[in-house]
Amino acid sequence: MAITSIKNLKEFSTANDRFEGSHLLCPGCAHSMIVRELMNATDDNLVIASNTGCLEVSTAVYPYTSWDTSWIHIGFENAATAAACAESMFKARKRKGTLPNPDAPVKFVAFGGDGSTYDIGFQWLSGAMERGHDFTYICLDNENYANTGGQRSSATPVGAHTSTAQAGTHSYGKTQRKKDIVSIMAAHGAPYVAQLAPNKWKSMAKGFQKALETEGPCFINTVSACTTEWKFDPKDTINVTDLATDSLMFPIYEIINGHELNILYRPKNVIPVEDYLGAQGRYKHLFKPEYRHVIDMIQKEVDEKWELLQRREEARV
Amino acid sequence: MSTGVLGTEKRGIRELGAEEKVGWDEVTRGVVLDSFEGDATDIVHKKAEERNYSDFNSYTATVASWRIIKPVYNRDICIDCQNCWVWCPDTSIISRDKQMLGIDYDHCKGCGVCVEVCPTNPKSLLMYSEATDNDEALAGWPQKEKKEKK
Ligand code: SF4
Numbered sequence: 001m002a003i004t005s006i007k008n009l010k011e012f013s014t015a016n017d018r019f020e021g022s023h024l025l026c027p028g029c030a031h032s033m034i035v036r037e038l039m040n041a042t043d044d045n046l047v048i049a050s051n052t053g054c055l056e057v058s059t060a061v062y063p064y065t066s067w068d069t070s071w072i073h074i075g076f077e078n079a080a081t082a083a084a085c086a087e088s089m090f091k092a093r094k095r096k097g098t099l100p101n102p103d104a105p106v107k108f109v110a111f112g113g114d115g116s117t118y119d120i121g122f123q124w125l126s127g128a129m130e131r132g133h134d135f136t137y138i139c140l141d142n143e144n145y146a147n148t149g150g151q152r153s154s155a156t157p158v159g160a161h162t163s164t165a166q167a168g169t170h171s172y173g174k175t176q177r178k179k180d181i182v183s184i185m186a187a188h189g190a191p192y193v194a195q196l197a198p199n200k201w202k203s204m205a206k207g208f209q210k211a212l213e214t215e216g217p218c219f220i221n222t223v224s225a226c227t228t229e230w231k232f233d234p235k236d237t238i239n240v241t242d243l244a245t246d247s248l249m250f251p252i253y254e255i256i257n258g259h260e261l262n263i264l265y266r267p268k269n270v271i272p273v274e275d276y277l278g279a280q281g282r283y284k285h286l287f288k289p290e291y292r293h294v295i296d297m298i299q300k301e302v303d304e305k306w307e308l309l310q311r312r313e314e315a316r317v
Numbered sequence: 318m319s320t321g322v323l324g325t326e327k328r329g330i331r332e333l334g335a336e337e338k339v340g341w342d343e344v345t346r347g348v349v350l351d352s353f354e355g356d357a358t359d360i361v362h363k364k365a366e367e368r369n370y371s372d373f374n375s376y377t378a379t380v381a382s383w384r385i386i387k388p389v390y391n392r393d394i395c396i397d398c399q400n401c402w403v404w405c406p407d408t409s410i411i412s413r414d415k416q417m418l419g420i421d422y423d424h425c426k427g428c429g430v431c432v433e434v435c436p437t438n439p440k441s442l443l444m445y446s447e448a449t450d451n452d453e454a455l456a457g458w459p460q461k462e463k464k465e466k467k
Protein backbone atom coordinates (compact mmCIF):
# COMPACT_ATOMS: atom_id res chain seq x y z
CA MET A 1 0.00 0.00 0.00
CA ALA A 2 1.09 3.52 -0.62
CA ILE A 3 1.56 5.19 2.69
CA THR A 4 2.27 8.82 3.34
CA SER A 5 5.48 9.68 5.11
CA ILE A 6 4.79 10.44 8.75
CA LYS A 7 8.42 10.76 9.75
CA ASN A 8 7.66 14.26 10.93
CA LEU A 9 4.82 16.72 10.66
CA LYS A 10 6.42 18.65 7.82
CA GLU A 11 6.53 15.57 5.64
CA PHE A 12 3.04 14.58 6.69
CA SER A 13 1.72 18.02 5.76
CA THR A 14 2.46 17.40 2.08
CA ALA A 15 -0.51 14.99 2.00
CA ASN A 16 -3.38 16.33 -0.09
CA ASP A 17 -6.50 16.44 2.02
CA ARG A 18 -9.41 14.30 0.90
CA PHE A 19 -11.79 15.45 3.61
CA GLU A 20 -13.05 18.88 2.64
CA GLY A 21 -14.02 21.92 4.66
CA SER A 22 -17.53 23.34 4.95
CA HIS A 23 -18.78 20.17 6.54
CA LEU A 24 -21.17 21.02 9.35
CA LEU A 25 -19.44 19.50 12.38
CA CYS A 26 -19.19 21.85 15.37
CA PRO A 27 -16.21 24.23 15.51
CA GLY A 28 -13.35 22.41 17.23
CA CYS A 29 -14.83 18.94 16.70
CA ALA A 30 -12.25 16.17 17.05
CA HIS A 31 -14.11 13.90 14.61
CA SER A 32 -12.77 15.77 11.62
CA MET A 33 -9.22 15.85 13.01
CA ILE A 34 -9.34 12.06 13.20
CA VAL A 35 -10.97 11.55 9.79
CA ARG A 36 -8.49 13.92 8.11
CA GLU A 37 -5.61 12.06 9.66
CA LEU A 38 -6.86 8.65 8.51
CA MET A 39 -7.32 9.88 4.97
CA ASN A 40 -3.98 11.67 4.94
CA ALA A 41 -2.16 8.58 6.18
CA THR A 42 -2.58 6.74 2.87
CA ASP A 43 -2.48 7.31 -0.87
CA ASP A 44 -4.71 4.33 -1.57
CA ASN A 45 -8.26 4.59 -2.82
CA LEU A 46 -10.65 4.43 0.06
CA VAL A 47 -14.14 3.05 0.30
CA ILE A 48 -15.61 4.46 3.49
CA ALA A 49 -18.90 3.66 5.17
CA SER A 50 -20.37 5.87 7.88
CA ASN A 51 -23.40 5.04 9.92
CA THR A 52 -25.76 7.45 11.65
CA GLY A 53 -23.98 9.87 13.90
CA CYS A 54 -22.49 13.34 13.94
CA LEU A 55 -19.96 12.53 11.25
CA GLU A 56 -22.52 11.12 8.88
CA VAL A 57 -25.17 13.82 9.22
CA SER A 58 -22.65 16.65 9.05
CA THR A 59 -20.59 15.63 6.07
CA ALA A 60 -23.22 14.88 3.48
CA VAL A 61 -25.96 17.47 3.84
CA TYR A 62 -27.60 17.66 0.43
CA PRO A 63 -26.50 19.09 -1.97
CA TYR A 64 -23.00 18.78 -0.53
CA THR A 65 -20.52 16.06 0.28
CA SER A 66 -17.20 16.61 2.04
CA TRP A 67 -15.77 13.27 0.91
CA ASP A 68 -13.26 13.03 -1.92
CA THR A 69 -13.43 9.22 -1.85
CA SER A 70 -16.16 6.64 -2.31
CA TRP A 71 -18.37 7.10 0.71
CA ILE A 72 -21.46 5.16 1.72
CA HIS A 73 -24.09 6.64 3.98
CA ILE A 74 -25.91 3.91 5.88
CA GLY A 75 -28.25 3.33 8.84
CA PHE A 76 -27.31 3.41 12.51
CA GLU A 77 -26.17 -0.17 12.94
CA ASN A 78 -24.53 -0.82 9.62
CA ALA A 79 -21.15 0.83 9.06
CA ALA A 80 -19.36 -2.48 9.57
CA THR A 81 -21.86 -4.30 7.36
CA ALA A 82 -21.60 -1.82 4.51
CA ALA A 83 -17.79 -1.86 4.56
CA ALA A 84 -17.80 -5.66 4.80
CA CYS A 85 -20.20 -5.99 1.86
CA ALA A 86 -18.19 -3.60 -0.29
CA GLU A 87 -15.07 -5.58 0.55
CA SER A 88 -16.74 -8.91 -0.33
CA MET A 89 -18.03 -7.51 -3.59
CA PHE A 90 -14.60 -6.17 -4.47
CA LYS A 91 -12.98 -9.54 -3.80
CA ALA A 92 -15.59 -11.46 -5.76
CA ARG A 93 -15.37 -9.17 -8.75
CA LYS A 94 -11.62 -9.32 -8.66
CA ARG A 95 -11.82 -13.10 -8.76
CA LYS A 96 -14.30 -13.02 -11.63
CA GLY A 97 -12.24 -10.47 -13.50
CA THR A 98 -15.05 -7.93 -13.73
CA LEU A 99 -13.29 -5.00 -12.10
CA PRO A 100 -12.50 -2.19 -14.54
CA ASN A 101 -9.33 -1.35 -12.63
CA PRO A 102 -8.31 -4.53 -10.77
CA ASP A 103 -4.85 -3.38 -9.73
CA ALA A 104 -5.90 -0.16 -8.08
CA PRO A 105 -5.13 -0.37 -4.36
CA VAL A 106 -8.34 -0.08 -2.35
CA LYS A 107 -8.87 -0.03 1.38
CA PHE A 108 -12.17 -0.43 3.17
CA VAL A 109 -12.93 1.66 6.24
CA ALA A 110 -15.97 2.06 8.46
CA PHE A 111 -16.58 5.02 10.78
CA GLY A 112 -19.05 4.86 13.62
CA GLY A 113 -19.61 6.91 16.75
CA ASP A 114 -19.73 5.26 20.14
CA GLY A 115 -23.54 5.07 19.98
CA SER A 116 -23.46 2.93 16.88
CA THR A 117 -20.29 1.04 17.82
CA TYR A 118 -20.79 0.22 21.50
CA ASP A 119 -24.59 -0.02 21.35
CA ILE A 120 -26.69 -0.05 18.21
CA GLY A 121 -24.25 -1.57 15.70
CA PHE A 122 -22.48 -3.80 18.20
CA GLN A 123 -23.86 -7.08 16.92
CA TRP A 124 -23.17 -6.19 13.29
CA LEU A 125 -19.66 -5.06 14.13
CA SER A 126 -19.03 -8.30 15.99
CA GLY A 127 -20.31 -10.27 12.99
CA ALA A 128 -18.06 -8.48 10.54
CA MET A 129 -15.05 -8.98 12.83
CA GLU A 130 -15.83 -12.67 13.21
CA ARG A 131 -16.28 -13.18 9.47
CA GLY A 132 -12.84 -11.72 9.03
CA HIS A 133 -13.39 -9.12 6.35
CA ASP A 134 -10.35 -7.14 5.29
CA PHE A 135 -11.39 -3.76 6.65
CA THR A 136 -10.70 -1.24 9.37
CA TYR A 137 -13.41 -0.08 11.74
CA ILE A 138 -12.77 3.24 13.45
CA CYS A 139 -14.92 4.28 16.36
CA LEU A 140 -15.07 8.03 17.01
CA ASP A 141 -15.68 7.75 20.73
CA ASN A 142 -17.15 10.94 22.18
CA GLU A 143 -18.90 9.01 24.92
CA ASN A 144 -22.48 10.02 24.17
CA TYR A 145 -25.16 10.37 21.50
CA ALA A 146 -24.00 13.86 20.61
CA ASN A 147 -26.01 14.01 17.40
CA THR A 148 -29.37 13.68 19.14
CA GLY A 149 -28.92 15.78 22.27
CA GLY A 150 -26.26 14.09 24.33
CA GLN A 151 -27.90 10.94 25.67
CA ARG A 152 -25.82 8.41 27.57
CA SER A 153 -24.33 5.49 25.68
CA SER A 154 -22.51 2.44 26.96
CA ALA A 155 -19.33 4.39 26.25
CA THR A 156 -20.26 7.16 28.70
CA PRO A 157 -18.00 6.91 31.74
CA VAL A 158 -19.10 6.80 35.37
CA GLY A 159 -19.96 10.21 36.78
CA ALA A 160 -20.60 12.03 33.51
CA HIS A 161 -23.75 14.11 33.22
CA THR A 162 -25.78 13.37 30.08
CA SER A 163 -29.31 14.30 29.08
CA THR A 164 -30.57 10.85 30.06
CA ALA A 165 -28.26 10.32 33.05
CA GLN A 166 -28.55 13.67 34.70
CA ALA A 167 -26.60 14.93 37.65
CA GLY A 168 -28.62 16.51 40.46
CA THR A 169 -29.44 16.20 44.12
CA HIS A 170 -30.04 12.45 43.88
CA SER A 171 -27.64 11.44 41.13
CA TYR A 172 -24.04 12.00 40.13
CA GLY A 173 -24.78 11.33 36.46
CA LYS A 174 -24.13 7.96 34.90
CA THR A 175 -23.64 5.26 37.51
CA GLN A 176 -22.59 2.44 35.20
CA ARG A 177 -19.11 1.76 33.85
CA LYS A 178 -17.85 2.42 30.35
CA LYS A 179 -17.86 -0.72 28.21
CA ASP A 180 -14.35 -1.96 27.44
CA ILE A 181 -14.78 -2.15 23.68
CA VAL A 182 -11.06 -2.57 22.99
CA SER A 183 -10.87 -5.80 24.99
CA ILE A 184 -14.07 -7.07 23.41
CA MET A 185 -12.72 -6.48 19.92
CA ALA A 186 -9.37 -8.04 20.83
CA ALA A 187 -11.27 -11.07 22.12
CA HIS A 188 -12.50 -11.60 18.56
CA GLY A 189 -8.88 -12.46 17.77
CA ALA A 190 -8.65 -9.52 15.39
CA PRO A 191 -5.12 -9.02 14.01
CA TYR A 192 -4.98 -5.36 15.03
CA VAL A 193 -6.92 -3.52 17.72
CA ALA A 194 -5.91 -0.20 19.23
CA GLN A 195 -6.99 2.81 21.21
CA LEU A 196 -5.57 6.05 19.83
CA ALA A 197 -5.93 9.78 20.37
CA PRO A 198 -5.60 12.73 17.97
CA ASN A 199 -3.31 14.77 20.24
CA LYS A 200 -0.69 12.05 19.75
CA TRP A 201 -0.81 12.49 16.00
CA LYS A 202 2.13 10.25 15.20
CA SER A 203 1.01 7.18 17.10
CA MET A 204 -2.44 7.72 15.63
CA ALA A 205 -1.16 7.96 12.04
CA LYS A 206 1.07 4.92 12.62
CA GLY A 207 -1.84 2.96 14.05
CA PHE A 208 -4.03 3.89 11.09
CA GLN A 209 -1.34 2.81 8.66
CA LYS A 210 -0.84 -0.47 10.50
CA ALA A 211 -4.56 -1.18 10.44
CA LEU A 212 -4.86 -0.38 6.74
CA GLU A 213 -1.86 -2.55 5.92
CA THR A 214 -2.99 -5.48 8.04
CA GLU A 215 -5.05 -8.07 6.26
CA GLY A 216 -8.23 -8.92 8.12
CA PRO A 217 -10.56 -7.02 10.41
CA CYS A 218 -8.97 -4.23 12.45
CA PHE A 219 -10.60 -2.09 15.09
CA ILE A 220 -9.50 1.28 16.43
CA ASN A 221 -11.17 3.20 19.20
CA THR A 222 -10.29 6.89 18.96
CA VAL A 223 -10.89 9.45 21.66
CA SER A 224 -12.95 12.22 20.15
CA ALA A 225 -13.34 15.15 22.53
CA CYS A 226 -16.79 16.71 22.08
CA THR A 227 -16.86 20.43 22.75
CA THR A 228 -20.68 20.55 22.80
CA GLU A 229 -21.53 17.69 25.14
CA TRP A 230 -18.37 17.50 27.24
CA LYS A 231 -18.83 21.24 27.66
CA PHE A 232 -15.51 22.93 27.04
CA ASP A 233 -14.43 25.82 24.82
CA PRO A 234 -13.93 24.73 21.17
CA LYS A 235 -10.34 25.99 21.19
CA ASP A 236 -9.46 23.44 23.88
CA THR A 237 -10.14 20.22 21.98
CA ILE A 238 -6.48 19.24 21.88
CA ASN A 239 -5.82 20.53 25.41
CA VAL A 240 -8.63 18.39 26.82
CA THR A 241 -7.38 15.40 24.83
CA ASP A 242 -3.92 15.98 26.32
CA LEU A 243 -5.47 15.82 29.78
CA ALA A 244 -7.31 12.63 28.78
CA THR A 245 -4.16 10.81 27.68
CA ASP A 246 -1.91 12.22 30.41
CA SER A 247 -4.32 11.32 33.21
CA LEU A 248 -4.59 7.83 31.67
CA MET A 249 -8.37 8.15 31.40
CA PHE A 250 -7.58 7.18 27.80
CA PRO A 251 -4.48 5.03 27.69
CA ILE A 252 -2.99 4.67 24.21
CA TYR A 253 -2.23 1.06 23.33
CA GLU A 254 -2.58 -1.65 20.73
CA ILE A 255 -3.34 -5.38 20.91
CA ILE A 256 -1.97 -7.58 18.14
CA ASN A 257 -3.67 -10.88 17.29
CA GLY A 258 -5.85 -10.69 20.35
CA HIS A 259 -3.07 -10.97 22.92
CA GLU A 260 0.15 -9.06 22.32
CA LEU A 261 -0.37 -5.76 24.10
CA ASN A 262 1.87 -2.73 23.50
CA ILE A 263 1.50 0.55 25.34
CA LEU A 264 2.10 3.31 22.79
CA TYR A 265 2.28 6.33 25.06
CA ARG A 266 3.61 6.65 28.58
CA PRO A 267 3.05 10.13 30.03
CA LYS A 268 6.20 11.56 31.61
CA ASN A 269 4.09 13.11 34.33
CA VAL A 270 0.85 11.33 34.99
CA ILE A 271 -1.68 13.91 36.09
CA PRO A 272 -4.59 13.22 38.47
CA VAL A 273 -7.91 12.44 36.76
CA GLU A 274 -9.28 15.41 38.66
CA ASP A 275 -7.47 17.72 36.23
CA TYR A 276 -9.13 16.05 33.27
CA LEU A 277 -12.57 15.99 34.89
CA GLY A 278 -12.29 19.61 36.02
CA ALA A 279 -11.74 20.84 32.48
CA GLN A 280 -15.23 19.73 31.39
CA GLY A 281 -18.70 20.92 32.31
CA ARG A 282 -20.13 17.40 32.22
CA TYR A 283 -18.18 16.50 35.39
CA LYS A 284 -18.73 19.81 37.21
CA HIS A 285 -21.04 18.31 39.85
CA LEU A 286 -18.39 15.81 40.97
CA PHE A 287 -16.53 18.65 42.66
CA LYS A 288 -19.35 19.16 45.17
CA PRO A 289 -18.47 17.65 48.55
CA GLU A 290 -21.22 15.01 48.36
CA TYR A 291 -19.84 13.58 45.11
CA ARG A 292 -16.08 13.80 45.75
CA HIS A 293 -16.03 10.08 46.42
CA VAL A 294 -16.89 9.48 42.76
CA ILE A 295 -13.66 11.18 41.69
CA ASP A 296 -11.74 8.91 44.06
CA MET A 297 -13.53 5.92 42.59
CA ILE A 298 -12.67 7.00 39.02
CA GLN A 299 -9.03 7.53 39.99
CA LYS A 300 -8.86 4.10 41.56
CA GLU A 301 -10.26 2.44 38.46
CA VAL A 302 -7.91 4.34 36.16
CA ASP A 303 -4.94 3.27 38.30
CA GLU A 304 -6.07 -0.33 38.27
CA LYS A 305 -6.57 -0.34 34.52
CA TRP A 306 -3.10 1.14 33.93
CA GLU A 307 -1.60 -1.52 36.20
CA LEU A 308 -3.43 -4.21 34.25
CA LEU A 309 -2.25 -2.86 30.88
CA GLN A 310 1.36 -2.71 32.06
CA ARG A 311 1.23 -6.24 33.40
CA ARG A 312 -0.32 -7.55 30.24
CA GLU A 313 2.32 -5.81 28.17
CA GLU A 314 5.02 -7.38 30.29
CA ALA A 315 3.49 -10.84 30.26
CA ARG A 316 3.11 -10.95 26.45
CA VAL A 317 0.10 -13.21 26.78
CA MET B 318 -39.73 -9.48 -19.91
CA SER B 319 -40.75 -8.45 -16.46
CA THR B 320 -40.51 -10.84 -13.57
CA GLY B 321 -41.86 -8.45 -10.95
CA VAL B 322 -40.02 -6.90 -8.08
CA LEU B 323 -39.52 -10.10 -6.19
CA GLY B 324 -39.43 -12.48 -9.13
CA THR B 325 -36.06 -14.00 -9.65
CA GLU B 326 -34.64 -15.49 -12.79
CA LYS B 327 -31.78 -16.94 -10.96
CA ARG B 328 -30.97 -17.00 -7.28
CA GLY B 329 -29.73 -13.65 -6.03
CA ILE B 330 -31.01 -11.65 -8.97
CA ARG B 331 -33.77 -9.20 -8.42
CA GLU B 332 -35.35 -6.72 -10.71
CA LEU B 333 -34.89 -3.09 -9.72
CA GLY B 334 -37.08 -0.83 -11.86
CA ALA B 335 -38.32 -1.76 -15.30
CA GLU B 336 -35.07 -2.24 -17.20
CA GLU B 337 -32.27 -2.89 -14.79
CA LYS B 338 -31.59 -6.33 -13.41
CA VAL B 339 -28.68 -6.47 -11.06
CA GLY B 340 -27.02 -9.18 -9.04
CA TRP B 341 -25.84 -8.84 -5.47
CA ASP B 342 -22.40 -7.84 -6.65
CA GLU B 343 -23.54 -5.15 -9.03
CA VAL B 344 -25.61 -2.77 -6.87
CA THR B 345 -27.10 0.18 -8.76
CA ARG B 346 -25.77 3.61 -8.01
CA GLY B 347 -28.76 4.83 -6.02
CA VAL B 348 -28.39 8.46 -5.07
CA VAL B 349 -24.84 9.52 -5.68
CA LEU B 350 -23.19 12.89 -5.34
CA ASP B 351 -20.05 13.12 -7.42
CA SER B 352 -17.32 15.05 -5.65
CA PHE B 353 -15.51 15.87 -8.90
CA GLU B 354 -16.23 16.65 -12.52
CA GLY B 355 -14.80 14.04 -14.85
CA ASP B 356 -12.02 11.64 -14.00
CA ALA B 357 -11.09 11.57 -10.33
CA THR B 358 -8.70 8.63 -10.29
CA ASP B 359 -5.57 10.52 -9.28
CA ILE B 360 -7.14 13.01 -6.91
CA VAL B 361 -4.88 12.00 -4.03
CA HIS B 362 -1.89 13.40 -5.88
CA LYS B 363 -3.56 16.68 -6.69
CA LYS B 364 -3.59 19.75 -4.50
CA ALA B 365 -6.92 21.49 -3.97
CA GLU B 366 -6.18 24.15 -6.59
CA GLU B 367 -5.46 21.45 -9.22
CA ARG B 368 -8.72 19.60 -8.66
CA ASN B 369 -11.89 19.84 -10.64
CA TYR B 370 -14.41 20.04 -7.81
CA SER B 371 -18.05 19.55 -8.68
CA ASP B 372 -20.75 21.85 -7.32
CA PHE B 373 -21.68 19.05 -4.90
CA ASN B 374 -18.32 19.20 -3.17
CA SER B 375 -18.53 21.12 0.10
CA TYR B 376 -15.18 22.64 -0.85
CA THR B 377 -17.20 24.95 -3.10
CA ALA B 378 -19.37 26.06 -0.15
CA THR B 379 -18.47 28.37 2.71
CA VAL B 380 -19.05 28.42 6.46
CA ALA B 381 -17.42 31.82 6.95
CA SER B 382 -20.65 33.17 8.44
CA TRP B 383 -20.27 30.81 11.44
CA ARG B 384 -17.32 32.86 12.63
CA ILE B 385 -17.38 35.69 15.14
CA ILE B 386 -13.66 35.52 15.77
CA LYS B 387 -10.99 34.60 13.26
CA PRO B 388 -7.37 33.53 13.35
CA VAL B 389 -4.82 35.95 11.90
CA TYR B 390 -1.53 34.51 10.68
CA ASN B 391 1.86 36.16 11.15
CA ARG B 392 4.37 34.76 8.64
CA ASP B 393 7.34 36.49 10.31
CA ILE B 394 7.23 34.36 13.43
CA CYS B 395 6.00 31.05 12.00
CA ILE B 396 8.44 28.13 12.03
CA ASP B 397 6.32 25.94 9.69
CA CYS B 398 5.95 23.24 12.31
CA GLN B 399 2.55 22.28 10.84
CA ASN B 400 0.86 21.79 14.21
CA CYS B 401 -1.95 24.02 13.00
CA TRP B 402 -2.25 21.98 9.81
CA VAL B 403 -2.58 18.60 11.50
CA TRP B 404 -5.13 19.71 14.09
CA CYS B 405 -7.36 22.11 12.17
CA PRO B 406 -10.73 20.35 12.10
CA ASP B 407 -11.91 22.25 9.03
CA THR B 408 -9.09 21.69 6.55
CA SER B 409 -8.51 25.44 6.70
CA ILE B 410 -4.76 25.68 7.11
CA ILE B 411 -3.22 26.05 3.68
CA SER B 412 0.11 24.21 3.65
CA ARG B 413 2.07 23.58 0.48
CA ASP B 414 5.52 22.01 0.15
CA LYS B 415 6.01 21.93 3.92
CA GLN B 416 5.22 25.64 4.25
CA MET B 417 2.29 27.20 6.03
CA LEU B 418 0.78 29.74 3.65
CA GLY B 419 -2.24 31.01 5.52
CA ILE B 420 -5.87 30.53 6.49
CA ASP B 421 -8.65 29.42 4.19
CA TYR B 422 -11.32 31.85 5.39
CA ASP B 423 -14.06 30.16 3.36
CA HIS B 424 -13.84 27.02 5.48
CA CYS B 425 -12.47 28.26 8.83
CA LYS B 426 -15.08 28.28 11.62
CA GLY B 427 -12.96 30.25 14.07
CA CYS B 428 -12.63 27.49 16.66
CA GLY B 429 -9.22 28.70 17.80
CA VAL B 430 -7.56 25.27 17.98
CA CYS B 431 -4.75 26.40 15.67
CA VAL B 432 -3.84 29.24 18.04
CA GLU B 433 -3.76 26.87 21.02
CA VAL B 434 -1.39 24.43 19.31
CA CYS B 435 0.95 27.05 17.81
CA PRO B 436 4.24 26.72 19.70
CA THR B 437 6.02 30.00 18.89
CA ASN B 438 6.49 32.90 21.27
CA PRO B 439 4.71 35.17 20.54
CA LYS B 440 2.24 32.97 18.71
CA SER B 441 2.16 33.06 14.92
CA LEU B 442 -1.62 32.76 14.99
CA LEU B 443 -3.93 34.82 17.17
CA MET B 444 -7.69 35.22 17.34
CA TYR B 445 -9.23 38.60 16.53
CA SER B 446 -12.81 39.72 16.11
CA GLU B 447 -14.13 39.02 12.64
CA ALA B 448 -14.35 42.78 11.98
CA THR B 449 -10.66 43.45 12.67
CA ASP B 450 -8.52 44.34 9.68
CA ASN B 451 -5.73 41.76 9.31
CA ASP B 452 -3.05 44.38 8.60
CA GLU B 453 -4.00 46.27 11.73
CA ALA B 454 -3.81 43.06 13.73
CA LEU B 455 -0.33 42.38 12.35
CA ALA B 456 0.82 45.94 13.08
CA GLY B 457 -0.14 45.56 16.73
CA TRP B 458 1.18 41.99 17.17
CA PRO B 459 2.29 41.30 20.78
CA GLN B 460 5.96 41.06 21.66
CA LYS B 461 7.72 37.97 22.91
CA GLU B 462 6.53 37.03 26.37
CA LYS B 463 9.38 36.92 28.83
CA LYS B 464 9.36 34.00 31.19
CA GLU B 465 9.38 35.30 34.75
CA LYS B 466 12.47 34.28 36.64
CA LYS B 467 11.68 32.37 39.76
S1 SF4 C 1 -9.69 28.70 13.83
FE1 SF4 C 1 -10.18 26.49 13.78
S2 SF4 C 1 -11.10 26.21 11.74
FE2 SF4 C 1 -10.02 28.17 11.67
S3 SF4 C 1 -7.99 27.67 10.86
FE3 SF4 C 1 -7.84 27.64 13.10
S4 SF4 C 1 -8.15 25.49 13.66
FE4 SF4 C 1 -8.89 25.75 11.54
Ligand code: SF4
Nearest residue numbers: 395396398399401435
Ligand atom coordinates in the same frame (compact mmCIF):
# COMPACT_ATOMS: atom_id res chain seq x y z
S1 SF4 D 1 1.41 26.12 14.41
FE1 SF4 D 1 2.23 28.20 14.34
S2 SF4 D 1 4.42 27.97 13.94
FE2 SF4 D 1 3.45 26.03 13.43
S3 SF4 D 1 3.02 26.19 11.22
FE3 SF4 D 1 1.18 26.87 12.28
S4 SF4 D 1 1.40 29.11 12.45
FE4 SF4 D 1 3.43 28.26 11.96
